[in-house]
Structure formats: C-alpha cells, structure tokens
Amino acid sequence: MAKIAVVAGDGIGTEVVAQALKVLRVVLPGVETTDYDLGAARYHRTGEVLPGSVIEELRGHDAILLGAVGDPSVPPGVLERGLLLKLRFDFDQYVNLRPSRLWPGTTSPLAGLKPGEIDLVVVREGTEGLYVGAGGNLHPGTAAEVATEESLNTRHGVERVIRDAFARAAKRERRKVTLVHKTNVLTHAGGLWARTFNEVKAEFPDIETEYQHVDAAAMFLVSNPQRYDVVVTDNLFGDILTDIAAAVTGGIGLAASGSINPERAFPSMFEPVHGSAPDIAGKGIADPAAAVLSAALLLDHLGHPEAAAKVTDAVGAEVAARTPGSALSTEAVGDRLAEAVA
C-alpha cells in the first residue's frame, strides 16, 4: 500500500491538505500517511528547516503531499532554499509538472475565452538552471559589490526533461510540444536546449513542435493561450510561465503541481501552487481544489490513472456547480469531493 508523507505546513496549508487527504482516503483505501511538521512554524519554534533525519524518513515514502510552507516572518530564501528546493534537488524531482485548464464554472480574466479552450501543461525542469544556487557576493555591502547567479544546465538534465515532455504529449490529444527558452540572448544554455530538443523530436515524428522565446511565450499566454498543449522549459522560465498560465485560467485557486522523479527512484512531491495565505488562514474559507487536484497528480504518478481521473473530474464538477458569490467552507468542499468520488 502506498506510503504518503504529509507536510501540511503553514497557514491554509493544513486546511487544504486535510481535504486532499479526505478525498485520497476514499479512492485509495488503506493508504498509509505520516505527518511531518515542517515549515515556518517549526522554523520559529526550533530553528530547524529540514533536519537530515527527516530527509531520510521522507525517502522511505512513495510520495509527499505538501500544503504550503512559508510566512512573511521568515527571511526570504530560508524555507524556499532549505526545504522546497532542497527536496526537489535531493529527490531528483526533475519534472515540475503544472497543468492549466480553464474549467467549466471558472472565468478567465481574458475576454471571450470559454471553458475548455485552455488546456495546457508546463513541464518545467526542476533540478538545474538558475535554481542550483551557484553564485555569491563579492565585497558585500560596499559600493564595489558584485553579485552573481550561475545557471547550470547539463545535457543529462535537459534531455531527460525534454524526453518526458514528448512522452506526455504523445499521450495527449493534440500532441504538440513547445520549447520555450531565450536562445537569442542566452546562447550557451539556449544552444544546449535547442540542440537537444531537435534531437529528441526526431524520435517523435508525429508530434508537432515549435520554439518560442520566453518573452514571446509570456505574451502569447495572454493573447493566445489556446495555442499551447505541452510546454517544456527551464526552471526559472517555468516558474514565471506557470504563474501566467494560472492567471489566465482564473488564478492560482485551481493550480496544482507535482515535483516528479518519473523513475520513482525517489519520492515525488505534490502541492498546490498557492502559498500559505496567512491573511485567510484559520478562517476555514480556503479553496481546497488545488490541493485535491495535486492529490490527483499524485495518484496518477503512483500508477492509479483511473482514480486520478475520478478525482480530477469530481473537482471539475464541483467547481462547475458553484454558485457565484456563495462560497462553501474548505471543509464543505472537501466533503462534497469525498462524496463525489465515493
């Protein structure tokens, strides 16, 4: 039976994860879960971010379900670098998967777009690029300060994520992969990405491909998001593009994500894209939809595609049935979803 580590985290993280677990237990009876207390609260209490012993324990699980970690009171970078990125890197979660759909019942801020018209997935590289943390500060705090950040990209890392994107596109209806980079300026890394993309695409002759510079893609995600099916891109570009994709599909309320090691050599991690939202925490009004959709990605990853589809469809139906202006509580939405998948 699947063993899931649960990091509910801070703020609304605990509230939405409780609903995701409620749904998960219905479709995967007997699933074993273990709670891990990580995040801003623990950091303030103990000074610890992610003890080595906890990493070792997490390693023994099939997947991690995460709510949200963070709080404005923690200095920037501490939890991001020390917890989220540490797990992505230590567990070689090289596929950062972020689907974006314009669901029935939701409204895009883009005029005239109808539900169903946006259905894309961004395959964001998760273990390289500018996220490696290479860099430093020379003469810090002086007029002579120099700060560097280095983007590291390997053929190994680029090829495997591009290959994953093609494999995902092959299973989708439109079968199209868009590579996004900035080859006209970042010629070194861009060259590696473009060459590798062209080599891998030769193995998938029936998949349509295109290339776009990141600035153009950012624009097209607003002016013509319908054109995308699978988008593959580097770590930083993926961070930005997925937030635009979330915005044009009505915000991060429904944005799910998986930090995936496709080979399952390490546990993959699933989490809503939204943060801990301290402003609404504790009120029981957070929308658990993105957390539940993240649990669906988890199910799919662990080899339960039917259960995953059931959960995803239940969320879609629940969202479509919402009455504008009268929001249900976090708990009530979770109950509805658990009932729907029963």
Place this chain on the structure above:
Amino acid sequence: MAKIAVVAGDGIGTEVVAQALKVLRVVLPGVETTDYDLGAARYHRTGEVLPGSVIEELRGHDAILLGAVGDPSVPPGVLERGLLLKLRFDFDQYVNLRPSRLWPGTTSPLAGLKPGEIDLVVVREGTEGLYVGAGGNLHPGTAAEVATEESLNTRHGVERVIRDAFARAAKRERRKVTLVHKTNVLTHAGGLWARTFNEVKAEFPDIETEYQHVDAAAMFLVSNPQRYDVVVTDNLFGDILTDIAAAVTGGIGLAASGSINPERAFPSMFEPVHGSAPDIAGKGIADPAAAVLSAALLLDHLGHPEAAAKVTDAVGAEVAARTPGSALSTEAVGDRLAEAVA
C-alpha cells in the same frame, strides 16, 4: 541641432521609421538625420553586423532611432548579441524604458478593463544580469555537455537604475515603485537588489514602494495590472514583464521603448518593441504608432518634453479615432500624425 542616427533595419522597420521621421521633422525642424544600413539584409550581403567604424560614427550622434532588425534567416543571437545588445552595452544604456498604457480606442484582452486603467512604466536594467553573455559550453555536443550562463550584477549598476526609477516615479502622479526580483531563490543577486532598493527608497520618503517576486508580478500583470506605476527590475525579468504588459494593453502594436543613458554620455536608442514582421513587410500595412511613440521618448530624452507630449497625444488621438475593421496604410497613419502635430 539634434543629430539622429537612423537604423531603419529590416522588414517593416523601414516602413515605420519613415513615419516616425516624418513626425519628428515636424516637431523638431532642422533635425539632422543620418541613415545607417544595419540588420539582416546587410549581414547577408556583407557578413557584417556592426563594424567598429559604424560604432564610432554612431557615437557622434545624440540619439539613435531604430526600426527593427532581424529575420528568421539569421541564426539566433547574431543580430541580437552583435547589434542590439552591443549598442546597449557599448553605449551604457542602462535604463531600458518601457511604458505601457491602455489607450482609448484600444481593447485589452482582459475583460472589463477600460482605457486609462493601465498606465505603467517598466524601468528595466539594460547593461547587466544574464545579458552580459558570460557563460559557455563544456564538452559541447556530447552526453557530458554542461552549459552555463552567468548573471553579473554590480552595486553600481543596480543602484543607478533603481535611482532612475525613483526619479521617474517622483515625476508621476501615483508616485509608486515596485521592485521585482526573485529574492527567495536568487538570493545572491536578489539580496543586492533588495538591499540597494531599501537604501535608495530611504531618500524618497514620499514614494510608495513594494516588492514582488517575478512569478507573482507576472500573475498580477494579468489579474491586476492597475496596481503598477513604476516597476524596476533586472534585465531578463524586464524582458519578460514588458511583453506581458504589452499583451495586456492590446499587444505590441503600441509598445515603444528606449535604451537610455540618462547622463547622455552616449547616444540613447529608441525603438518599437515589435520586430521586423517579415510576414507583413512591404505591404504598407504595418502600424507605425509604436515607432512614433518611440520617437516621442527620444524627444523627451533630448530635452523636448512638450514636443514629446504633443506626439504622444497625437498618437493617442489617432488611435482613439480609428474605425475598427478599416485599417489605414502605414503611410496614411504617418500623414495624419504629422498633420496633427503641425
């Protein structure tokens, strides 16, 4: 009298620049212009991108008006690195200025937004960051390839552009500056940007400030672009954010830009954000509005704020008077604008 170097460039570049010059000559009679043949056409004809002698000649001008350079037939990076970025760096054009307004007569792809509701300017750093070209490829073309890109940021470079952003905000109605970076991941460069921002802002106590991560800013530019007044950010983030800003204000048809050396120690360069658009080149249908607005930025930079305002207002009025569905020729729009400013 002002001496302007004109790089009409490729495709629609020549067509739109002709109209910008038409308007410029009306408001700045006697302006001296010299044409420089640079871009894809020259590259194909002679193999030259930007001969040293041309740089020296350009240096003798007060400003450069550029149409568009580029063509799909030129390998990525050749004209970008060899011409556009070379000029930005050689002429220390550290303020890359990109205003975005939702003009009367234009429609935002965002539902419910009314003209006037978006009026922001991005002050993008133009001479540092990932654009410096530092990096390389180890074991290229092999399975062991490593490609790097290095972002270089100096206190000197960061402080001057932040200072410029505050100075511009001080002259605007809303007096607000938003710093955009990714301090939670790019802690080295982000630290330098954040510390410098906080120091400079202490000198401008009556200017409102905020900080946003680049992914959040990309999202807010779609969900709530009204919140921005002046945005200051690094070279790459600015590249992406300005294209989103252009998209939400109706596309790049009206997006003007200046690559500015505020001290006027070197010529600044003004150009529409759009490219050479080979698909519509030669048909006389390109919209010259962005090129004319770029000429207005040029006028402002050279110390003619009234002339700049006149040109900007004329474009605004012309755009507002357009009949949807019946596009005027490039030439006819230029004539109207020249008449309006006469």
